[in-house]
Amino acid sequence: MKIVYCIPSCHNSGGMERVLSVKANYLAQCHDITIITTSQHNKEPYFTFSSNIKLIDLDINYDDLENLSPYKKIFYLSKKKALHKKRLKTVLHSIKADIVVSLFTHEISFLYKIKDGSSKLLELHFSKYFRNLDDKYNNANILKKTISRLLNYRDFNLTKKYNKFIVLTQEDKLDWKGLKNIDVIPNPISFSSNIKTDYHSKEVIAAGRLCPQKGFDLMIKIWSKLNKDIQEQWHLTIYGSGPDEKLLQELIYSYNLEKNITLHAPVKNITHEYLNSSIFCFTSRYEGFGMTLAEAMSCGLACISFDCPCGPSEIIDHQNGILIKSFDINSFVSKLEQLMQDESLRKNIGEKAYYSIRSQFSLEKIMQKWLNVFNDLKK
Structure with a gap:
C-alpha cells in the first residue's frame, strides 16, 4: 500500500x-x-x-x-x-x-x-x-x-x-x-524499554513546549507552595523550548527556586530522563491527547495531572495516576506532597500505570x- x-x-x-x-x-x-x-x-x-x-x-x-x-x-x-x-x-x-x-x-x-x-x-x-x-x-x-x-x-x-x-x-x-x-x-506509545523508573529518586520531571498551553507557570507556582522541607529534598526538571522560556525562568527566580527547578532543552532520548525520575507532573490548560503523560506512565512513573480537555481523563483511571480538577492548585500541591512522602504509593501507582498504558496504547x-x-x- x-x-x-x-x-x-x-x-x-x-x-x-x-x-x-x-x-x-x-x-x-x-x-x-x-x-x-x-x-x-x-x-x-x-x-x-x-x-x-x-x-x-x-x-x-x-x-x-x-x-x-x-x-x-x-x-x-x-x-x-x-x-x-x-x-x-x-x-x-x-x-x-x-x-x-x-x-x-x-x-x-x-x-x-x-x-x-x-x-x-x-x-x-x-x-x-x-x-x-x-x-x-x-x-x-x-x-x-x-x-x-x-x-x-x-x-x-x-x-x-x-x-x-x-x-x-x-x-x-x-x-x-x-x-x-x-x-x-x-x-x-513508542517506548520499548522494559525497565521501570527508580522510585527512590527525588526527581520530578515534566516535558513539553514552553508556551501558555502547557501550564508550566502553574507548575512553578505549585512548586512554590510545597512544604519547604519537602521542597528542598526534591528537584523538578522541565524539558522543552519555546516562547515562554524567559518568562518561566524569571518566574523561577521570583520564587527563589533556581536550586530546585531547572529548565532543560529538549532531548531525543527522553526515556532515559523518565527512568531517572519517580514523579511526572502535567499541568496543561488544554491538550489534544497528552502524549508526554502517556509516555511517562509507560515508563512506570507516578503521574499527577490536571483534568484538562482533552486526553488526561482517558489516560488516567484514578488507580494508575492522580487526576486533579483543572486549576485547583491547592489540591495539586496536597496530592503531590503525598506522592513525594510515600515511596510505596509512588511504586503502586507507577506499576499500575506501566501495565495499563502499555496494554491500552501499544x-x-x-x-x-x-x-x-x-x-x-x-x-
Missing part, C-alpha cells in the same frame, strides 16, 4: 512530529511511505525516520508569513496556498498513492479536490476548540478571536469532504457533533486500528 503523510515540517521536536515518526517507521516495514512537508528549510528531521521512507519538501515556507501584518499575511497566504496546491497536485499524481493523510494543516482546504485516485484522510492532533483556548490564554485581540471562530466554522465544513476524519479522544469526538466520517484512534494495537481504516478505504 502507498501511503502519503502531509505535515508542515519534521525538524521540530514536537509531539506531532514524534508520533508521525513512530507510525511512519512502523508502516514502512511493509508499505511504501512518503512524507511531504512544506517548510523543512533543508533541515534534518529531529526524529529518526527509516531509510525506506521518502521525504519530499515542497518549499512553500508558510512560516515566512509569521511577522507580517494581518492584511499582508492574508494576501501572501493566498499566493502560497495556490503554489502549495499546484506542487502537491503534481507530486501526488506522480506517486499515485492509495492513501493521503493530512495532519490538519494548510492543505486541508484543497487536498480533497486533488483527483489522484487516493482516499483522503484528516488526522487532528489538537482538540476542536484549540484556537479558542489558545486565544484565551494568549490574550488575543478581537480580530484574532473572530478569525478563530471563522476557521472553526470552515474546519467543520471541510472535514465532511474527506473519506475519514480521525481524532485522538472520545471527548473531542463529542465536540464534532453531526460528523458521520469521524473515528477515534489515540496516539501509540504500538501494535494502535497501528492495527490505522491499518483497518486504510484497508477499509482501499476496498
Whole structure:
C-alpha cells in the first residue's frame, strides 16, 4: 500500500512530529511511505525516520508569513496556498498513492479536490476548540478571536469532504457533533524499554513546549507552595523550548527556586530522563491527547495531572495516576506532597500505570486500528 503523510515540517521536536515518526517507521516495514512537508528549510528531521521512507519538501515556507501584518499575511497566504496546491497536485499524481493523510494543516482546504485516485484522510492532533483556548490564554485581540471562530466554522465544513476524519479522544469526538466520517484512534506509545523508573529518586520531571498551553507557570507556582522541607529534598526538571522560556525562568527566580527547578532543552532520548525520575507532573490548560503523560506512565512513573480537555481523563483511571480538577492548585500541591512522602504509593501507582498504558496504547494495537481504516478505504 502507498501511503502519503502531509505535515508542515519534521525538524521540530514536537509531539506531532514524534508520533508521525513512530507510525511512519512502523508502516514502512511493509508499505511504501512518503512524507511531504512544506517548510523543512533543508533541515534534518529531529526524529529518526527509516531509510525506506521518502521525504519530499515542497518549499512553500508558510512560516515566512509569521511577522507580517494581518492584511499582508492574508494576501501572501493566498499566493502560497495556490503554489502549495499546484506542487502537491503534481507530486501526488506522480506517486499515485492509495492513501493521503493530512495532519490538519494548510492543505486541508484543497487536498480533497486533488483527483489522484487516493482516499483522503484528516488526522487532528489538537482538540476542536484549540484556537479558542489558545486565544484565551494568549490574550488575543478581537480580530484574532473572530478569525478563530471563522476557521472553526470552515474546519467543520471541510472535514465532511474527506473519506475519514480521525481524532485522538472520545471527548473531542463529542465536540464534532453531526460528523458521520469521524473515528477515534489515540496516539501509540513508542517506548520499548522494559525497565521501570527508580522510585527512590527525588526527581520530578515534566516535558513539553514552553508556551501558555502547557501550564508550566502553574507548575512553578505549585512548586512554590510545597512544604519547604519537602521542597528542598526534591528537584523538578522541565524539558522543552519555546516562547515562554524567559518568562518561566524569571518566574523561577521570583520564587527563589533556581536550586530546585531547572529548565532543560529538549532531548531525543527522553526515556532515559523518565527512568531517572519517580514523579511526572502535567499541568496543561488544554491538550489534544497528552502524549508526554502517556509516555511517562509507560515508563512506570507516578503521574499527577490536571483534568484538562482533552486526553488526561482517558489516560488516567484514578488507580494508575492522580487526576486533579483543572486549576485547583491547592489540591495539586496536597496530592503531590503525598506522592513525594510515600515511596510505596509512588511504586503502586507507577506499576499500575506501566501495565495499563502499555496494554491500552501499544504500538501494535494502535497501528492495527490505522491499518483497518486504510484497508477499509482501499476496498
